[in-house]
Amino acid sequence: MERSAVLLLWVVMLYPVAEWTWGLQILPGPESEDKAVGDSVRMDCRFTLGKEDVGPLDIEWSRTPPDPTASQIIIIDYSGDRVYETRVEDMKGRLYFSAMDPKNGDASINITRLRSSDAGMYHCKVKKSPGSKSKPMKLDVSMKPSPPTCYVDGSQEVGKDAVMKCSSQGTPPIIYTWTKQGASHFLPSTAVADVSLGTLKLKNASLEYSGDYKCVARNRVGSSECVVKFSVSSSSNKGGKIAGAIIGVLLALLLIGVIIWFILRRKKKTTYEKEQPFEIREDVPAPKSRVSTARSYTVDSQRSSLGSMSPSNMEPYKSHYDRLATDDLERPPAHSPNLTPSYKVAVPSLNRMGAVPVMIPAQHRDGSIV
Structure with a gap:
């Protein structure tokens, strides 16, 4: 009985192993x-x-x-x-x-x-x-880190403290590592790096700190890097750079002033030329006057023109006026050839009727007044 029980126990224990092996x-x-x-x-x-x-x-x-x-x-x-x-x-x-x-x-x-x-x-x-x-x-x-942005924040003068920053986008956590390019990748002795913020602080910078610094941003799926240039300069060099910058600005302003002056001068010259009057030629003959006769003048206009003359002053011209008046009354108008006056009035009769003699200015054949 005991042997049968032990054998049955072994069968039960080995059955899962057989199933795992063969199934x-x-x-x-x-x-x-x-x-x-x-x-x-x-x-x-x-x-x-x-x-x-x-x-x-x-x-x-x-x-x-x-x-x-x-x-x-x-x-x-x-x-x-x-x-x-x-x-x-x-x-x-x-x-x-x-x-x-x-x-x-x-x-x-x-x-x-x-x-x-x-x-x-x-x-x-x-x-x-x-x-x-x-x-x-x-x-x-x-998402692996994107290409980071590197820059220097702060002064780059001898004896001053400077901070270099590196920033990237990606799935966190992102670890930042700084190294200096060149024969030796070791950072200056005063450098302090923050692997989580991506900053590198350089205290009491000297001329030996100048060079290219590389930042590598890395997470569990990839990495990206960037390089920033750090140039340490003395105060005198900085003053020279400032003076050079000022001179450059002044030259640029001078050039702009010359250009503006030239444009205004040219514009003024163009305006002056546009305002010049056209030349009037004197050799062109004057237009001929229209032919007119003494008949075109009305009695009222004749009287107004001779109103200043007294009867005593008109005596020398009386015979001349009588002859002109007689001729005008006896001659039919030039512009009405078909109309013939039905009667004639003599000069003595006109005088008795109270007519006032009028002086008619002499005229040339073309109608111009003498």
């Missing part, structure tokens, strides 16, 4: 991956089958997002000797099985052009009747 098993492999944005990753999931595993083979990959409230989703699967492409929109074209035929024992997958949204817990589940196995795997997707 479906997922082989050990990496359980986490830490990659940078834009990189590629291989999620390992290799398995072995036993003689008793005779059912259809199913492989299923699922992902649990970093958000604990989000539900697990299937991203790719293999069933019935066929691969079903991912139904996740942001992973299309970037997710596929590593092996051409996963049923040969390799259910690993590849993800290319990683994004921050790809981070999370992944589960590889292999099923083949009568058993099934699964394996979890964690994927972290980080």
